[in-house]
Every structure is written in C-alpha cells, then in structure tokens.
Amino acid sequence: xxxxxxxxxKKNIGCYTFNSDDIMKIINTLKTKNLASxxxxxxxxxxxxxxxxxxxxxxxxxxxxxxxxxxIYDALAFVPQGIIGYINDKIPKLNMGLIGVIxxxxxxxxxxxxxxxxxxxxxxxxxxxxxxxxxxxEVTLRSSNGKLSHPAIFVGGGSFGVIAGxxxxxxxxxxxxxxxxxxxxxxxxLLAEGYTKKNxxxxxxxxxxxxxxxxxIMLATFVVIIRGYIGYGIPTSWNKTTLQTVFLFSTxxxxxxxxGILADAYGVKRIGIISALLAIPFLLFGDNLxxxxxxxxxxxSMTMSITLALIVSVLKDKxxxxxxxxxxxxxxxxxxIFFISITNKILNASMIVVASIICALIFNIIIKEExxxx
Amino acid sequence: MIKSIFNPxxxxxxxxxxxxxxxxxxLMILIIFILxxxxxxx
Numbered sequence: 001x002x003x004x005x006x007x008x009x010k011k012n013i014g015c016y017t018f019n020s021d022d023i024m025k026i027i028n029t030l031k032t033k034n035l036a037s038x039x040x041x042x043x044x045x046x047x048x049x050x051x052x053x054x055x056x057x058x059x060x061x062x063x064x065x066x067x068x069x070x071x072i073y074d075a076l077a078f079v080p081q082g083i084i085g086y087i088n089d090k091i092p093k094l095n096m097g098l099i100g101v102i103x104x105x106x107x108x109x110x111x112x113x114x115x116x117x118x119x120x121x122x123x124x125x126x127x128x129x130x131x132x133x134x135x136x137x138e139v140t141l142r143s144s145n146g147k148l149s150h151p152a153i154f155v156g157g158g159s160f161g162v163i164a165g166x167x168x169x170x171x172x173x174x175x176x177x178x179x180x181x182x183x184x185x186x187x188x189x190l191l192a193e194g195y196t197k198k199n200x201x202x203x204x205x206x207x208x209x210x211x212x213x214x215x216x217i218m219l220a221t222f223v224v225i226i227r228g229y230i231g232y233g234i235p236t237s238w239n240k241t242t243l244q245t246v247f248l249f250s251t252x253x254x255x256x257x258x259x260g261i262l263a264d265a266y267g268v269k270r271i272g273i274i275s276a277l278l279a280i281p282f283l284l285f286g287d288n289l290x291x292x293x294x295x296x297x298x299x300x301s302m303t304m305s306i307t308l309a310l311i312v313s314v315l316k317d318k319x320x321x322x323x324x325x326x327x328x329x330x331x332x333x334x335x336x337i338f339f340i341s342i343t344n345k346i347l348n349a350s351m352i353v354v355a356s357i358i359c360a361l362i363f364n365i366i367i368k369e370e371x372x373x374x
Numbered sequence: 375m376i377k378s379i380f381n382p383x384x385x386x387x388x389x390x391x392x393x394x395x396x397x398x399x400x401l402m403i404l405i406i407f408i409l410x411x412x413x414x415x416x
Binding site for chain 1: 391392395396399402403405406409410411413414415
C-alpha cells in the first residue's frame with residue numbers, strides 16, 4: 001500500500017537513500033507504453049533457447065566431436081545476425097521470426113526422423129536461432145521509444161531458456177514437445193508484430209557526441225568481447241547441483257532485464273559504470289558463497305542492454321545491424337574458451353578486475369552525460 | 375597458468391567443415407564491420 005500513499009519509506013543502501021519514490025520510478029518504467037513487445041519476445045527468446053539447447057545437449061551427449069558442435073553453433077547462431085539484421089533493416093516486411101520458426105520445425109523433423117547428417121541439422125538450428133534473435137531485436141528496439149527496458153526484457157528471456165533446454169534434454173520427453181513449444185511462438189511473434197507501434201528510426205540517444213560514432217561502435221563491441229570472455233571465467237566453485245545451476249542462469253536473466261529497467265529509471269551512464277564496478281568484489285569473493293556470487297553475476301549481466309543501446313544510438317535506423325555487432329562481440333569473446341583455459345586463480349581474478357575497470361572507463365567515455373535522477 | 379585445451383583430433387575428421395565455418399565467419403564479420411562503418415557515416 002505504501003506505493004500509493006507516497007509515504008516515504010527509507011532504507012539505506014550504502015551512501016544512497018532508497019525510498020518509495022524509487023519503487024514508483026521502477027514500476028512506472030515497467031508500465032512504459034509498448035513494453036508488451038519486450039514481454040512477448042521474452043517468451044519467444046526463452047523458447048528459442050529451449051529448442052536450441054535441447055538439441056545441442058542431445059547431440060553433444062557422448063559425441064566424440066563434442067568440441068566442434070558448440071563452436072559451430074556459436075559461429076552460426078551469433079555471427080550471421082548482423083547480416084540477417086541488415087537485410088531486415090532494408091526489407092522490414094520480411095518476418096524473420098516466422099522464418100526462424102520454419103527453420104526450427106525443419107530441423108526438429110530431421111532430428112526426429114534421425115537424419116544422418118547432424119551437422120546440417122545443427123546449421124539449421126543455429127540459423128533458426130539467429131533469425132529469431134534478429135526478429136526480437138528489430139521489434140523491441142523499434143517499438144521502445146528510446147527505452148532500454150524493452151530489449152533488456154527480450155534479451156533476459158534467453159538465460160532462462162538455456163537452462164530449461166539443457167534440463168529438458170536430460171529427461172526422456174518426446175522431441176515433439178519441443179516442436180509444440182516452437183509452434184507456440186507463432187501467436188507471440190504475430191502479436192508483437194501487429195500490436196506494437198514500430199518507429200522507422202530508433203530513438204536511442206545515449207552515445208557521447210564528442211566521440212567519433214564508429215569509435216563508439218568499436219568500443220561498445222570491445223566491451224561485449226571482454227565481458228563475453230570474462231563471463232566464462234567467473235569463479236563459481238559453489239555451483240555443484242542442478243538447482244544451483246538454475247539459480248545461476250536465472251540470475252543472469254534477471255540481471256539482463258534489470259540492467260535495462262534500472263538504466264531507464266536512473267540513467268544509462270550511472271547504471272553502466274556502477275554495475276561494471278560493483279560486480280568486481282562480489283565475483284571475486286563469491287567463489288564459495290552462492291548468494292555473494294549471484295549478486296556479482298547479476299551486476300555483471302546488467303551491462304548487456306547498455307552496450308546494445310550505445311550501438312543503436314549510432315545506427316539509429318539499422319537496429320538489426322546494431323544488434324549484430326553485440327552478437328559478433330559475444331562470438332569473438334567466446335572463441336578463446338575453445339582453445340585455452342586459465343588454471344591460475346590469481347590470474348583469473350586479475351583479469352576480472354582489469355576487464356571490469358576497462359569496461360567502466362569505456363562507459364564513462366562513450367556514454368553521454370545525462371540528468372535523469374537527482 | 376594458461377593451458378591449451380585445443381585438441382586437433384576433434385576436428386581432424388571434419389577439418390573441411392571447421393575451416394569453411396572459420397572462413398565464412400571471417401567474411402561475415404568483415405562485411406558487418408564495413409556496413410557499420412558506412413552506416414555510422416550517414
């Protein structure tokens with residue numbers, strides 16, 4: 001009830017005073033017009049990852065070429081998104097979401113009939129994933145009126161889908177259930193397409209005007225690359241059970257959503273820098289403490305939508321291409337994990353600290369000053 | 375400190391596929407960066 005009677009409820013969080021106005025501010029952000037596109041694509045993204053990771057987990061189970069399958073998946077699900085996005089920017093009438101659903105259907109039918117060329121099916125699954133991601137980016141970025149919450153909520157759905165897909169693959173459920181889930185995406189895609197009012201140009205404007213626009217794209221992509229790599233090096237010795245893995249992925253998803261919501265409420269620059277720096281102590285000292293580590297993971301995940309918003313601020317009428325830069329960054333960031341493994345804990349911790357400080361410094365340079373909250 | 379986990383055996387049977395994927399990806403990344411450069415000038 002205290003939300004509505006405006007009685008100030010204060011609780012100290014560090015040097016900042018958190019009060020009921022803050023809660024109202026966050027609730028108002030969640031009520032933003034057209035946020036429906038974010039919620040609809042949250043589901044679409046979730047099912048996309050369920051379908052992708054169910055298949056990946058099934059085919060990597062016991063396969064002797066296990067190394068190659070995730071590599072091909074990463075390469076063909078992440079990198080083509082820039083090209084597919086650019087085509088969608090040029091031809092907006094193409095419904096990439098429905099193309100993705102058709103590709104998933106084709107892949108699963110081939111999987112069910114035990115088609116012998118699993119790499120061909122893997123390529124189709126990866127491309128289906130790419131098409132659906134581009135569709136989500138186009139719809140949420142164009143309908144967001146410059147708000148980060150929409151793409152953040154869309155992006156956040158993926159983490160829940162990854163763990164759900166992996167868990168479903170450990171059960172003996174029929175793959176037809178996944179086919180059914182893929183089909184349930186169709187009304188969500190059509191609803192998001194018809195219900196939301198899409199702008200021709202994205203209204204994001206958080207990039208500094210003092211820096212060369214292409215340099216902003218490069219630096220934001222660089223942040224995605226180093227965050228993508230560090231994401232695999234987060235010390236999580238506590239993660240031993242399935243339930244703990246569910247908590248880990250759910251926190252990642254929650255962090256991605258919160259990043260956009262808080263950036264809308266308190267400012268992109270403030271949230272970008274704070275989340276990059278605050279993640280450090282929690283990640284370093286949370287190796288054996290689940291709750292501490294999860295707080296770090298949440299802060300760590302919050303920068304996802306901020307880097308996207310920065311690139312879209314430069315490529316305002318090419319949101320599909322802009323989204324492609326973030327996925328290329330993720331791919332480049334994950335390449336090293338296929339080739340090298342850092343075994344020294346001190347080196348790993350040092351890398352997390354240095355990378356996070358570099359990210360915060362880059363955000364400080366490329367995000368423009370804003371007066372959102374006083 | 376840093377350990378190599380790359381095992382060429384994994385790709386020995388599929389080396390053609392591995393290198394095709396690498397080649398196609400590099401090409402796509404190049405195209406994306408060029409498109410980004412062109413579009414950022416507008």
